[in-house]
Amino acid sequence: MTDTRTKLAIEAGFLFQQKGYHGVGLAEVLERAGVPKGSLYHHFPNGKADLALAAAEIAAREVLRIIDASFDEADDYTDGVTTFCYKLAKYFDIHEGKIGCPVSATLHGGPDNAAFREALSGIFARWMDRISDHAQRLGQSPDEASSAAKRLFLSLEGSWTLARARSDSNVIRELPALVC
Amino acid sequence: MTDTRTKLAIEAGFLFQQKGYHGVGLAEVLERAGVPKGSLYHHFPNGKADLALAAAEIAAREVLRIIDASFDEADDYTDGVTTFCYKLAKYFDIHEGKIGCPVSATLHGGPDNAAFREALSGIFARWMDRISDHAQRLGQSPDEASSAAKRLFLSLEGSWTLARARSDSNVIRELPALVC
DNA sequence: CCAGCACTAGACCAATCGGTCTATTCATGC
């Protein structure tokens, strides 16, 4: 039994990830969450923008969780990257190939608000930092780890885009061979 | 003196690249192009979708042109990639950091139309093929060239995303050091 | 000079947009 606020953010997240900020109407979010409009503006006083930020934050934490789950039981960096990519590809398949990077899909194309951009680049930084931490723990030097993390992140964003265009998650699965 | 159809596609392209398909209203396109609605539906009978496809096609050709201009006078592959990235970063700066990949910004988040997805993945394939051709011409084996092109394309898409989030084109300029 | 067609021009439309507002229900502390 998730509370109303969370349910709204999660449903909104799914929709934003597929159709982008402007592509989703509040009516659709409300219907899927089974929640009336009054509740939305009670929990998110700034309306749609608040909702998108909350949705992105949830998706961002979920990705962090997947990063940890992948690297925690890895023998070396390449091993962790491989597990990570396979998990993401599976996540992509579950949503029928309609999904890009859950965060950039939600926040890009939204209002060109400074708050949006900062949230977005902050989330990206957290991801890269976390990957870099794991790389160091698995034996890489700080410099190696940092650029490996950046290389992985950048090409992962690209893979999400290409996978979506092709409706095919294999691009993501081929990533470890390409960047490690 | 560009004709009305082209003017519409170009103006629409700028807007789509910044705000995405659903983020742009026809009224805004019409106003910026200084063209009445009747003309739009004369030149693009299927309306907004046609317009987006035409805009993406123009942007795609422009990128191909930049690829050629960068690699034609390059001594080796790394040299070509560097020139290419610098040109793109400059293009990014000209548009005040509001722009992502001109094609994915236009077509992603649009109708989940099969035509859109095919156009998108076709354009991406053309870019990668062209880069791969140049890499081979500059001495790489077909396999090397193909995976180098893919590596460049994927991380370039990611760089566009990150550059936009940070409003900073340096990510793009640092790309050659990261992927070559 | 005029018939025909490509094109421009913009009024108009139903549908949907994000957002506001009031009324009601529910839970909780006294």
Next chain:
DNA sequence: GCATGAATAGACCGATTGGTCTAGTGCTGG
């Protein structure tokens, strides 16, 4: 049992959406 604030419920709003339709304009071949 009652008061209070949180939360739900949804009617309602003006603005804007993409799209249609009718008029009018201007070029071109005969």
